Amino acid sequence: MAADRSVQTDxxxxxxxxxxxxxxxxxxxxxSQAAALGELEAGDVVAWSAAxxxxxHADRSLELAELGHQRLLADxxxxxxxxxxxxxxFLLMLRGDLAxxxxxxxxxxxxxxxxRDEHARGYVVHLDAEEALREGQLDRAVQLAREAREMGxxxxxxxxTALALMTEGTARLRAADVADGMALLDEAMLPVxxxxxxxxxxxxxxxxxxxxxxxxxxxxxxxxxxxxxERWCERFDSAVMFSGICRMHRVQLRQVxxxxxxxxxxxxxxxxxxxxxxxxxxxEGHYLLGDLLRLRGSVDDAEVAYRRAHELGRDPQPGxxxxxxxxxxxxxALTSLQTALAGxxxxxxxxxxxxxxxxxxxxxxxxxxxxxxxxxELVALADRWSSxxxxxxxxxxxxxxxxAGGDAAGAVARLRDAIRRWQGLDVQYDAAKARMLLAEAxxxxxxxxxxxxxxxxxxxxxxxxxxxxxxxxxxxxxPGGELPGGLTSREAEILAQVADxxxxxxxxxxxxxxxxxxxxxxxxxxxxxxxxxxxAAAAWARRNGVLPPA
Numbered sequence: 001m002a003a004d005r006s007v008q009t010d011x012x013x014x015x016x017x018x019x020x021x022x023x024x025x026x027x028x029x030x031x032s033q034a035a036a037l038g039e040l041e042a043g044d045v046v047a048w049s050a051a052x053x054x055x056x057h058a059d060r061s062l063e064l065a066e067l068g069h070q071r072l073l074a075d076x077x078x079x080x081x082x083x084x085x086x087x088x089x090f091l092l093m094l095r096g097d098l099a100x101x102x103x104x105x106x107x108x109x110x111x112x113x114x115x116r117d118e119h120a121r122g123y124v125v126h127l128d129a130e131e132a133l134r135e136g137q138l139d140r141a142v143q144l145a146r147e148a149r150e151m152g153x154x155x156x157x158x159x160x161t162a163l164a165l166m167t168e169g170t171a172r173l174r175a176a177d178v179a180d181g182m183a184l185l186d187e188a189m190l191p192v193x194x195x196x197x198x199x200x201x202x203x204x205x206x207x208x209x210x211x212x213x214x215x216x217x218x219x220x221x222x223x224x225x226x227x228x229x230e231r232w233c234e235r236f237d238s239a240v241m242f243s244g245i246c247r248m249h250r251v252q253l254r255q256v257x258x259x260x261x262x263x264x265x266x267x268x269x270x271x272x273x274x275x276x277x278x279x280x281x282x283x284e285g286h287y288l289l290g291d292l293l294r295l296r297g298s299v300d301d302a303e304v305a306y307r308r309a310h311e312l313g314r315d316p317q318p319g320x321x322x323x324x325x326x327x328x329x330x331x332x333a334l335t336s337l338q339t340a341l342a343g344x345x346x347x348x349x350x351x352x353x354x355x356x357x358x359x360x361x362x363x364x365x366x367x368x369x370x371x372x373x374x375x376x377e378l379v380a381l382a383d384r385w386s387s388x389x390x391x392x393x394x395x396x397x398x399x400x401x402x403x404a405g406g407d408a409a410g411a412v413a414r415l416r417d418a419i420r421r422w423q424g425l426d427v428q429y430d431a432a433k434a435r436m437l438l439a440e441a442x443x444x445x446x447x448x449x450x451x452x453x454x455x456x457x458x459x460x461x462x463x464x465x466x467x468x469x470x471x472x473x474x475x476x477x478x479p480g481g482e483l484p485g486g487l488t489s490r491e492a493e494i495l496a497q498v499a500d501x502x503x504x505x506x507x508x509x510x511x512x513x514x515x516x517x518x519x520x521x522x523x524x525x526x527x528x529x530x531x532x533x534x535x536a537a538a539a540w541a542r543r544n545g546v547l548p549p550a
Contacts, residue, residue, distance in 0.1 A: 008037040012044050019047055022199065022236040024054040042071035046084055050200065056240030058095060058277045062088065079120050082111035086123060087200075096279030096313065122151030122160045129167045133174075136345060141171040158191035159201045166208050173212060174349070176384045185209055193228075203242040206232060210249050216349060217389025219425045223253055244274040248281050251288055258428030260465050264292050283312035287319060294323050295429070297468040315340060318357025326469060328512030330365040337361060349385050352378060352393060359397040363404045364490060366520030375401045392421035396434050403437055406486040406528050408444040415441060432461035433470065439477055444486050451477075485544065486528050492546050494521045498534060499541035 011034035019027035031048035034040060040048065049064035065088045072081035089104030105127065112120045129144035145168035152161030169184030189209060192202045206229040213222035226249045233243045247270045254263035271285040290305035302323055306316040317340040325333040337358045344351045355374045362371035375397035382390035399414030415438040422431035435458035443451035455477055462471045476489045487495065497507040504518045511518075522537070531537050540546075 005038065008034045011037070012040065015044075015051075016047060019051055024051045024236065024238050027051040028055055028057070042068055042075050042077065042080075045071055046080075053091065053200075054236065054240065055238050056273065056277060058091075062091060065091070078111050078115050079117045082108045082115065082117075082120055083123065084108075085111065086127070094278045094280070095276055118151065119155040119157065119160075122148050122155060122157070122164075125151065126160065126163050126167065129164065129171075133167060133171050136174075138171045138175045142168050142175075145171065159197040162188045162191050162197055162205055163201065166205055170208070170212050173216060178216070178386055185212060199236070202232065203229075203245075207242070207245050214249075214252065216385060217352065217387045217393070219253075219256065219389050219427070222249065226250060226253060240273060240277070244270050245278065245281055248285055248288075251285065255288060255292065256425075256427045256429070258461065258465055260292055260296070264289060267292075279312050280314070283309045283314035286312065287314050287316065290316070290323075291319050294319060294326065295469060296466050299323060299327060315343075318354050321361060322357055325361045325364055329514070330361060330517045331514050333361045334358070334365050334367065334370070349381055349387070349390065352381055352390055355381075356393050356397060359400060363400060363488070365517050366491075366524050368401065368404050368524060371397075371401045371404060388421060388425060389427075392418055392425060392427070392430070395421060396430065396437075399434070399441075400437050403441050403444075404488055404524075408441040408486060411441040412438065412445070428461050429465060429467065432458040432465075432467075435461075436470065436474055436477065440489065443477070485525075485540070487525065487546070491521050491525050491528075494518060495525050495537060495541050496546050498522065499538040499546065 011030050015027045015030035015034060018024075018030060028048065028051040031040070031044065031051060034044070035048070045064055046068035049061050049068055052061035052064060065084060069081050069084040069088060072078075072084060085104050085108035089101045089106075089108060092098075092101030092104060094101075109124050109127070112124050125144055126148040129141050129148055132138075132141035132144055145164045149161055149164035149168065152158070152164055165184050165188035169181045169188060172181035172184060175181075188205060191197050192205050197205070206225065210222055210225045210229065213219075213225060226246060229242070229246050229249075233246055247266050251263045251267045251270065254260070254266070267285045267289045271282050271289075274282050274285075286305045287309035290302045290309060293299075293302035293305055302319075306320045306323065310316045310320075318337055321333040321336040321340075324330075324336065337354055341351060341354050341358065344354070355378045358374040359371045359378070362368070362374065375394070378390070378394040378397045382394040395414050396418035399411045399418055402408075402411035402414060415434050418434040419431050419438065422428075422434060435454045439451045439454035439458065442448075442454060455474060459471065459474055462474065473489065476493065493511065494507055497510060502510065504515050504522070507518045508515045522534075525537055526532060529537060529540050531540060
């Protein structure tokens with residue numbers, strides 16, 4: 001027995017050394033060997049649990065964390081037991097076990113309160129700050145984060161200080177205090193980059209930093225911090241959670257940069273690897289797959305991906321609404337986006353993707369006023385948060401609304417600004433979409449040569465991406481480059497059907513849209529052409545060569 005105990009002691013020492021050097025696979029195996037020789041001490045079990053987590057063994061990690069918590073309590077270490085309970089609660093929340101996670105967080109909070117340990121209380125205050133942030137109580141989040149930061153400073157705890165700085169910075173960003181918010185986020189990352197915080201906390205902070213950049217549509221910073229996080233992950237022999245999250249951000253970057261094949265492949269890998277570890281990231285992976293499949297015309301597979309994202313807790317909008325519109329259910333799509341927007345506070349930059357979708361769908365539905373309202377809100381968001389990504393989206397939306405409303409000259413300036421901004425951010429697909437609109441505007445103004453150039457440039461990008469849906473739309477712009485009367489391609493398509501003698505119902509069936517959408521488009525056509533009857537519109541169409549496909 002004494003020999004076994006000596007061997008176990010040596011194994012435990014080796015396991016801790018391996019963990020300290022980030023060799024988590026070795027640490028896990030050696031802890032397992034040590035445990036086979038007898039019961040491990042509480043701190044050893046906690047370290048074993050951490051090694052399992054880094055390897056992606058989520059169930060085993062949680063099982064060991066609970067055992068470690070119980071042994072810490074039995075050993076009379078309530079503060080360490082409290083911190084382990086809080087950590088366990090956080091991990092359960094990440095994997096989507098909200099009820100169990102909340103229970104462990106409450107247990108940790110209760111133990112801290114009973115212990116009256118000032119340093120541990122700082123982590124509880126930080127939890128309160130995070131909860132206030134989730135609830136949109138930004139002033140309270142800032143106040144609590146500052147309190148937690150002071151506790152971190154007093155306790156010489158760079159991890160708590162960095163976490164609190166990150167929370168305060170995020171709250172300030174959401175309150176449109178961009179300069180101070182970003183400064184706080186940068187300050188939070190200083191001890192991380194200096195190696196002064198535990199790797200579990202460091203990884204969490206890297207992820208929060210990248211998420212904040214994406215929320216703000218700050219693609220340049222998102223690229224920089226994703227690259228920094230990837231370099232950090234390379235220090236470990238295994239970091240399934242954080243390398244998986246890095247992959248997800250890489251998927252987002254590759255999607256916007258136009259590398260859709262590798263984006264789809266990586267998204268599938270992440271969805272497999274992080275299942276049971278981080279539900280939110282897996283849900284985002286399915287959503288991004290839905291977007292890629294939709295844009296490439298795989299509508300049934302896209303539907304499945306969006307539904308899976310929704311099952312895992314990710315709002316499937318605006319992607320699902322755009323899919324509905326693609327299938328001709330434009331009114332359903334419009335209602336879905338309006339409902340989704342109702343769930344977000346006004347002047348919240350999280351509304352931006354929904355507003356972009358609403359502009360596109362409303363124009364497709366012929367509801368130019370709804371599109372104009374959404375574009376105006378995007379402009380206001382871009383002005384308030386001063387984000388390059390938001391400015392590009394606002395210019396794009398404004399230009400599309402001006403074109404749909406018949407102001408082609410005004411649209412040209414906005415769309416050229418959008419293209420310049422998208423290209424500066426290396427956002428290939430959106431730049432091509434803006435070029436399609438610019439081609440329509442130039443053609444209406446009689447600059448057919450410029451229109452053809454924009455069509456060719458857009459086609460080159462869309463063909464490389466495999467964006468078959470948009471390529472089909474683009475082909476409608478090619479014949480002669482003519483779209484007379486300021487008509488959009490959809491309006492010209494409907495007018496051609498009417499001129500051929502089709503009823504609204506027949507047009508709706510042919511184009512797979514609703515009768516209501518046809519009527520709304522025709523109302524816009526009458527307004528643009530200065531006519532008041534179907535017969536007059538049909539006569540105008542015949543005079544100006546707006547004819548149905550042969």
